Amino acid sequence: MFLAWRDVLHAKGRFAIITVVVMLMTLLVGFLTGLTGGLAGANVDTVRSWKADRLVMSAPTGAQSASMSTSSISPEAQREWEEHIGQTNVTAIGVTQISASHEEHTTGVAVMAHGPGADLGAGTGPNQADDAAAPTGSDVTVSEDAAEELDVQAGSTITVAGHEFTVSEVTGTGHYSHVPVVGMSWTAWQELSERTGGSGQPNALLVHADVSDDDAQAINKAANTVSPAGFDQLLAVGSFRSEVGSLGLMIGMLMAISALVVGAFFTVWTLQRTRDIAVMRALGSPVSALLRDAIGQSLLVLAVGVGAGIGIIMLAGPAVSANVPFVSNWLTTLVPGLLMTLLGLIGAAFALRSVTKADPMQALS
Numbered sequence: 377m378f379l380a381w382r383d384v385l386h387a388k389g390r391f392a393i394i395t396v397v398v399m400l401m402t403l404l405v406g407f408l409t410g411l412t413g414g415l416a417g418a419n420v421d422t423v424r425s426w427k428a429d430r431l432v433m434s435a436p437t438g439a440q441s442a443s444m445s446t447s448s449i450s451p452e453a454q455r456e457w458e459e460h461i462g463q464t465n466v467t468a469i470g471v472t473q474i475s476a477s478h479e480e481h482t483t484g485v486a487v488m489a490h491g492p493g494a495d496l497g498a499g500t501g502p503n504q505a506d507d508a509a510a511p512t513g514s515d516v517t518v519s520e521d522a523a524e525e526l527d528v529q530a531g532s533t534i535t536v537a538g539h540e541f542t543v544s545e546v547t548g549t550g551h552y553s554h555v556p557v558v559g560m561s562w563t564a565w566q567e568l569s570e571r572t573g574g575s576g577q578p579n580a581l582l583v584h585a586d587v588s589d590d591d592a593q594a595i596n597k598a599a600n601t602v603s604p605a606g607f608d609q610l611l612a613v614g615s616f617r618s619e620v621g622s623l624g625l626m627i628g629m630l631m632a633i634s635a636l637v638v639g640a641f642f643t644v645w646t647l648q649r650t651r652d653i654a655v656m657r658a659l660g661s662p663v664s665a666l667l668r669d670a671i672g673q674s675l676l677v678l679a680v681g682v683g684a685g686i687g688i689i690m691l692a693g694p695a696v697s698a699n700v701p702f703v704s705n706w707l708t709t710l711v712p713g714l715l716m717t718l719l720g721l722i723g724a725a726f727a728l729r730s731v732t733k734a735d736p737m738q739a740l741s
Contacts, residue, residue: 465584498548639720
């Protein structure tokens, strides 16, 4: 590292510029990754809170993808699943996206209801109170964000599709497709669905049982359904696929650009040092030592730049998350930082050809 450190001290300006560029690229990737995580949470955190082994939806037609917004589970399909895995292991879920109002406040909400089966509490997603219970009759439970936007509390009355409902409890932080969640009784939701042009049939079934792929395929064929498991369940929210795909593509492009920028800098820098490297080889320095020196120089720049970027993200994260959906944790900071460091080293590795090809005779001429 002697030569690398000497170069850094000799050309402070050049290395400061590339370090700042790496830091800015890390900031872009880190903030975009945090925003992706925040938007994903505001899209599907309620779906994740169901913790279902499988999410059953009606089979799509043509080339369409299965989506909860267009899915409608028939009584026959529900009965097919209940007969195969047990009625207590299947929970019907109904979702209606609609406007709710209270006095002069109006906001879009996702009204959710669940039939008997799994204990989903108040039906308002994650972070519910321990004693939260499903609403009954004309009562509704309201998530914290919905309560804030509607300016309501327990005992308030909200209007949904021309009918009034009493808020029994404010609990949970659930969102569905970027709108806050309101929990409703199963009977009230069915009536709401029919009033707004729906069928009153559940949009999906939650399966809380270990069903093999072969068994699921057989039941799906008989019931004309699909039953994704794991991460694929989140794709049932139509906007999640396109949103995460678009942001993920931008993150990938930024990482690729950062690798190209670092690689271009060290390629030019190494070419300018070709004569110095040739002298070092003529004096007996092994190629392996020169390669370690060049890689160490790249790693030093990347470590300082990426580290500074991650530090700024961690410090600014809480302030950013107060205004926009933003997640600041190891997954949205350290993982992108490590990937950027790795890609930067790969980019810098393309500059090593000048080190291995440096001709000692050039220095002796």
